[in-house]
Amino acid sequence: MPDQVTGLMAAFPQPNVDTDVIMPKRFLITITREGLADGTLADLRFDEDNNKRPDFVLNQAPWTEASILVVGDNFGCGSSREHAVWGLMQLGIKGVIGTGFAGIFYDNARKNGLALPIVSPEVRDALIQIARDPNAGACSIDITNRQISVGTQTHSFDMDDATRGALLEGRDDTLDSLKLAESIRAHERTLTEKMRVSVIQ
Amino acid sequence: MTRTLYDKLVDAHKVCDLPDGDMLVYVDFHIMNEYTSPQAFSGLDHKGLKVWRPEAHLSVVDHVNATRQRDPHDDASKLLIDNLENNCKKHNIAFYGLGDPRQGIEHVVVPEQGLVAPGMLIACGDSHTTTYGAYGALGFGIGTSEVEHVLATQTLRYKRLKTMLVTVDGALAPGVTAKDIIMKVVQVVGAGGANGYAVEFAGSAIRDQDMSGRMTICNMAVELGARAALIAADEKTLEKIKGHAHSASIDFGGTEWRSDDGAVHDQTFDIAAEDIAPLVSWGTSPDQSVPIDGLVPTAADTATPKSKAALERALDYMGLSAGQPVQDIAIDSAFIGSCTNSRIEDLRAAAAVLKGQKVATGVTAIVVPGSTFTRLQAEREGIDKVFIDAGFDWRPESGCSMCLAMNDDIAMDGERIASSTNRNFEGRQGRGARTHLMSPAMVAAAAVKGHLADVREFQTEGAE
The missing domain is CATH 3.30.499.10 (Aconitase, domain 3)
Structure with a gap:
């Protein structure tokens, strides 16, 4: 993961965009992580006959090329489905700028390298205005320095250290945590027999 | 400490x-x-x-x-x-x-x-x-x-x-x-x-x-x-x-x-229990709800231009008019189920409303017990008979079903559902489906009336 995410911003200010909207359930009947780009935001991008909806921002030039979304409050609420993050990334989205995200969505994004900078409502609204300008040019999210730059504006954003580290290092948490096996076993030695759940098969 | x-x-x-x-x-x-x-x-x-x-x-x-x-x-x-x-x-x-x-x-x-x-x-x-x-x-x-x-x-x-x-x-x-x-x-x-x-x-x-x-x-x-x-x-x-x-x-x-x-x-x-009425959701986010004897909100109820835009979008999706009484909202379907409200206590509460009543003409009513264990317990108590006699489809298997429509229980475009579930998001119960969240007893009341209805008119004192 590079320390910069650069691309065109698209304005998507609708509040409470949930993961059912980001990845409708008919695309969830799968056992792989792949092939989810077409399903991403499908009911907003396409009509019942699968024609592109001209009124949706990602169907309008120049935002067909957008790789950063500036979103409304509480983006990613609802279901835990990680398919929502996989799909956004397969659609070419690398960053989502918002005022706050639902917890499971935020963690899923971090696991997959999707950057979610958190800004104040005022900064988000300013970025929405810029994003609506077709001539705004590229936006840059500097993960290392926690700064967003677009045109003449620069804004700092919030991102906790662990998430920032995960994005910069692109690590595998499962393999890293297994290096702590001895600590896990030490915790297990403190458990009584009735604290070691054993499910009847 | x-x-x-x-x-x-x-x-x-x-x-x-x-x-x-x-x-x-x-x-x-x-x-x-x-x-x-x-x-x-x-x-x-x-x-x-x-x-x-x-x-x-x-x-x-x-x-x-x-x-x-x-x-x-x-x-x-x-x-x-x-x-x-x-x-x-x-x-x-x-x-x-x-x-x-x-x-x-x-x-x-x-x-x-x-x-x-x-x-x-x-x-x-x-x-x-x-x-x-x-x-x-x-x-x-x-x-x-x-x-x-x-x-x-x-x-x-x-x-x-x-x-x-x-x-x-x-x-x-x-x-x-x-x-x-x-x-x-x-x-x-x-x-x-x-x-x-x-x-x-x-x-x-x-x-x-x-x-x-x-x-x-x-x-x-x-x-x-x-x-x-x-x-x-x-x-x-x-x-x-x-x-x-x-x-x-x-x-x-x-x-x-x-x-x-x-x-x-x-x-x-801090919330005073006395201030809580039976609620129904009118919009497409779970925080968009009003008392059953209330009105669909109007732009005058919103604080900011952004919340006005959200209201308008929700009303448009839900096919509702600002200011209309929620009890005037006619339903196509009733669904009792989901991890929120499909336990035996929920089924008993809905059955208490349905006893001796009939589902309104034209309303499709479904109940999916939360588990096989719950279903069998309900059947031992005769609750299945109450649902079936009222005109509900008593499902023989358990699952999430129409709460999120990942199986074959998918609502049609525009279908309006009184639902004991947890999310009224756009498209949650099917593309274009319109979900109204409420308690299982309120779903039963709506099924009987054919429109969103006040469970308190059904004399359910003593039921949970």
Whole structure:
């Protein structure tokens, strides 16, 4: 993961965009992580006959090329489905700028390298205005320095250290945590027999 | 040093701190379903990893299975169901599949099997895992990458949350249920108002709830963004965990799983129980609800241009007019089910309304008991007869069904549903489907009237 995410911003200010909207359930009947780009935001991008909806921002030039979304409050609420993050990334989205995200969505994004900078409502609204300008040019999210730059504006954003580290290092948490096996076993030695759940098969 | 219940639970499960500010927490018990686990198992295979403690996991089929009949309704759902069974066989994990008397919606099955107790940490690839907070356990939803992590390590990377205390004191008015309490809380705190928080519910109106009602409250706490919901363990909790298949083998402590007196929360809300009426949602976010004797909001009720835009979008999607009485809203369907409201207590409450009544002409009414165990209990009590006589379709199999329409129960474009479920999002119950959330008794009342209706007109005093 590079320390910069650069691309065109698209304005998507609708509040409470949930993961059912980001990845409708008919695309969830799968056992792989792949092939989810077409399903991403499908009911907003396409009509019942699968024609592109001209009124949706990602169907309008120049935002067909957008790789950063500036979103409304509480983006990613609802279901835990990680398919929502996989799909956004397969659609070419690398960053989502918002005022706050639902917890499971935020963690899923971090696991997959999707950057979610958190800004104040005022900064988000300013970025929405810029994003609506077709001539705004590229936006840059500097993960290392926690700064967003677009045109003449620069804004700092919030991102906790662990998430920032995960994005910069692109690590595998499962393999890293297994290096702590001895600590896990030490915790297990403190458990009584009735604290070691054993499910009847 | 006083501590909140949340902090006690986190402290008890901390394996170690990590250099970047996160910690590793130990997962006592982990539940999987067929749709958020496949890629976790393939991740294990890809990395050549084993399951750390296979006996600490349970897999249940619930999201994609048909409930009209036992056999999968199509090849795609069969693929997911078979995939889970094969993964469980390969890794020696308990699997409660179709036809197993223990099968059902995961969050209904777990308490029935005695697999939740105060003091536990429970994870599941499903956002409604907050349900277990009703028992004084720390339950929370995780994504598929985290499912892989807990399979391989029995732990999760974790960041401590802030805590919010929601106190509901006083006596509920007749006809007001746990569902109305939590819908009121979502309305007051807002969808996303508790993002980054663990929410503890306290107060006499919470303590007065039975364990089923407490589960409804903690279940839907995720709709305000809470990553965890908690209610202190008490005698009711300890009574409820007795007598199930796993009860004798699990013990993490008892009523000490409560916040210390004087423990400080980062944020607090106080709600008077008397102020809560039976609620129905009118919009496309769970915080958009009004009392059943109220009106659909108008632009004058909104504070900002943004909330006005959200109102207009929701009204347009829902096909409603600002200011119309909600009891004038005619429904096409009624659905009783979901991890929020499909337990035996919910079925009894709806049956109390339906006894001697008929579903209105033109309304399709469905009830999907939360588990096979619940269905059989209801059938022993004769509740199935009440539903069937009223004109409900009593489903012979259990699962999430029309709550999220991942099986063959998919609402049509524009279909309006009175629903005992948890989410009224655009497209949740089918593309273009219009969901009104309410308690199971209110769904029954709407089914009978053919429009959203006030359960208090049905003389249900004494019913939960």
